[in-house]
Structures are given as structure tokens and as C-alpha cells.
Amino acid sequence: xxxxxxxxxxxxxxxxxxxxxxxxxxxxxxxxxxxxxxxxxxxxxxxxxxxxxxxxxxxxxxxxxxxxxxxxxxxxxxx
Numbered sequence: 623x624x625x626x627x628x629x630x631x632x633x634x635x636x637x638x639x640x641x642x643x644x645x646x647x648x649x650x651x652x653x654x655x656x657x658x659x660x661x662x663x664x665x666x667x668x669x670x671x672x673x674x675x676x677x678x679x680x681x682x683x684x685x686x687x688x689x690x691x692x693x694x695x696x697x698x699x700x701x
Contacts, residue, residue, distance in 0.1 A: 646686040647676075653684050657692065 648656075653673075654664055667673045668682075673692065675684050 647683040648686050648689065650682050650684070653689055656689055 650661070650664060653659075654661060657664075659667075664673075668675055673684060674688055675682050677683075
């Protein structure tokens, strides 16, 4: 039991020292501009689960890292 307590304590103290990354949120218009897509296409991506989002006070927001991941996943190098 003491070993479990020690492991939990180490885990929690490690978490406290590690800086947390702050999530950057962007709105629909910014996503549309970055991906060069229409509002309808963004809506389709949301409906089909291709991009995660949150809604607050009637406005939809996306994690900037999710948008970057979409761009990186579709990146093609010149052959």
C-alpha cells in the first residue's frame, strides 16, 4: 500500500512541475481562412466528425492544434 501511495505522490508532484500548454481556440471564420474552405464545407467536417469543436454562447470554436493537424495530415511533399 505504501508503494502505491508513493507512486501516486510522485505522479502528482511531476504533474505540478510540468508547465501546462494553454489551448488556443479559434473561431469558424479563422478556420475557413486557414483551410481555404467554405462555411458549408466546415459544417460538413463538423457533422462527419472530421474536426472537433465546442460551442459557447452560440459561437463555435476549434482548437488551433486540431486545424494544424488537418493541414499536416494532408501535407504532400514534392516528388
